[in-house]
Amino acid sequence: MPMLKEITNLERGTVLLTGDAKKLGRIYLKSWIRRGLRILADELPFEIDDENLFIGSPYEDAFFDAYLILNPVSRPKEDRAELYSWLKKNRDRLILLYERKYIRDSIMRYGIKELIDYLIAYKRETVGFERIDVYRFEGGNVVEKKAYIRRR
DSSP, rough: OOOHHHHHTTTSSSEEEEEEHHHHHHHHHHHHHTTOOEEESSSSSSSOOTTTTTESSSTTOOOOOOEEEEEESSHHHHHHHHHHHEEEEEEEEEEEEEEOOOSSGGGGGSGGGOOOOOEEEEOOTSSSEEEEEEEETTTTTTEEEEEEEEHH
């Protein structure tokens, strides 16, 4: 099964989506909602309206099936430390980390690589195509990668 589709069927895991990929983010959230999951978002980077999508802090004790957390890599150092601690405690949850800035190979410089299961790096190229690189991580190392290219 292609990795992009595999992510829509995840039961648990952490996915880092970079490059301000609104369309992909919306696809994942809607597919998880269709499966009946209740989602908590700290913010919404795009419009989506559903009764199973809530806005609030993921650090509170409320239980949700999935979480959307915005800009995990761009946060100040203290906020990142709090987020990384929360991610370690919630390895059994389904979490979408949505980063507006583009990160692909430079992910290896960030501590978050130890906490993610998938990295999806979206880039809209100026020569008329879009590129999506998908990496599957285990223990901070890339174990599988795939590139998808779409001409506009």
